[in-house]
Amino acid sequence: MPPSDYALTVSGFRTIDELEDALRGADYLPDRGLSTALFLALALEKPLLLEGEAGVGKTEAAKSLAQATGSRLIRLQCYEGLDVAHAVYEWNYPRQLLHIRAAQEGTVSEDELFGPEFLIRRPLLEAIDGDEPVVLLIDEIDRADEEFEAFLLEVLSDFQITIPELGTIRARRRPAVILTSNRTRELHDALKRRALFHWIGHPSIEREIEIVKIRIPGVSERLAAQAAAFVRELRGLDLAKPPGVAETIDWAMALNALGRQEIDAEVVEQTLGSVLKYREDIEAVRDETLARLVDSARTTAGA
Template sequence: MMTGWAPGVESPAALGSLLDRRAYLADEGLATACFLALRMGRPLFLEGEAGVGKTELAKTLAAVLEVPLIRLQCHEGLDASQALYDWDFPRQILHLKAAESAGAGDVAELEAELYDRRFLIARPLLRALETECVLLVDEIDRADDEFEAFLLEVLSDFSISVPELGTIRARTPPAVVITSNRTREVHDALKRRCLYHWLDHPSYEREVEIIRRRLPAASERLAGRVARAVRALRTEDLLKPPGVAETLDWTEALLALGARDLDPAAAALTLGAVLKHREDQDRIRRSLGALLAPSPNGS
């Protein structure tokens, strides 16, 4: 990232308002971290449980900045060629055959043509260097240590070397968001390059507000009952506690069935929208009544 992103945004509160207009409700800490990352020209490293809104922040930030989102989804075995570029060998071969058919005689010139920029397939990192964009490096904790070290090198000067073409350097370095679900510890060297923010599950009040903003058809009572039930689920010993995405899925499923409240019968029918493991569903079905019992204030 480079200083100068969103020059008209003068404060974290202003950035928070812009995110809010896109239905992303960032608290003061997250808005401040995002604002500083943009102003200081540093990648933003977001860590937290799955489903707390890390990826969604990058998407919303791209919308706020009115630039494309380029996403690099990390996985085990990801290497530099998959993230940077590859040569389009089928097109190179077709070009070679066409040149031979046309009687091209200069072998050296023909070989040079095969490694022209038009035959280079840009993968996410190269595309991000060539485009003013938000670069999302999603779930870096799923990648190997070697790729993590390679990514650190790219983020240090926002340039790459293509042996056949030379160095390609970003004119406008991308705004970078890196996410981790903390399935393993990410090396300190990469974190030092970034501004760090831990993204937790939203408070009860904020989660109710998220539901009402994303699903206006949900009544305040239904949104409150769902948010309260989800918070209770997160305290259980589950294989996969629900995130905000599951909260919204559950509410939407209830709305699709015409439910106006969250009772044990409706919850049992729609449990697959919020819990995605059979073991978790079996565990919770046995205690649905207690889980959904009204709070002392009747909500």
């Protein structure tokens, strides 16, 4: 079924294929499910919640979407204790104090002490109050407190923010909103109902090889294949932190920088810190286990 004119007007892409091609042009290789979810998020002007393990490309999806659509990327990194002052706005108190002193000296008026010129705009307000196309990345929403999640729900429902001293600011142009979560805690159903949802898993080995090749120009086909195959072997182990695609790219980049065309047990052991970030995980794959994994990866890659 052909897309509506509304979808074209909102997203700038008439088909999912067009969006997928633009994302590939931004060096991001989504599977069809993710491409479809991003297309619908643009066309329907709905937030998109991306969940998955760390390092599978959730944040990169938002960055690449901004590049593909020619939009400004505004990122709100969530953390425990995040509040309105750091996410939405706060008043520039030092500047207000200077203004008060100047008013006492009679050089300026005390009026408009809470005017726009004293407002420090944080990511949410910056994303809503503007005319340019914006991709708003709300990264790792699961790390924020439930109270902030409830506040965010209100913002995403109406795309407006009320500042008592200035009134209600409504979005003149809705940003494309991407939320990411590593599922360190469950999000409320109310937030999930406001958004489209897509789970990003680890890619197939063929697509991971393609990702490595596009992100590391000049890397050898054999090295890309062996690195992807070895990381796939690691994911099958009982590790504290299985590596994601980001770690595959980092490791292949390190191997390429060393001038390697393929892997062996010695270079793997020397560079494990590029792909595994916990001492316990590194120790778990050393010695005989490491040699076995290297042999299996080389066989899988056709070495």
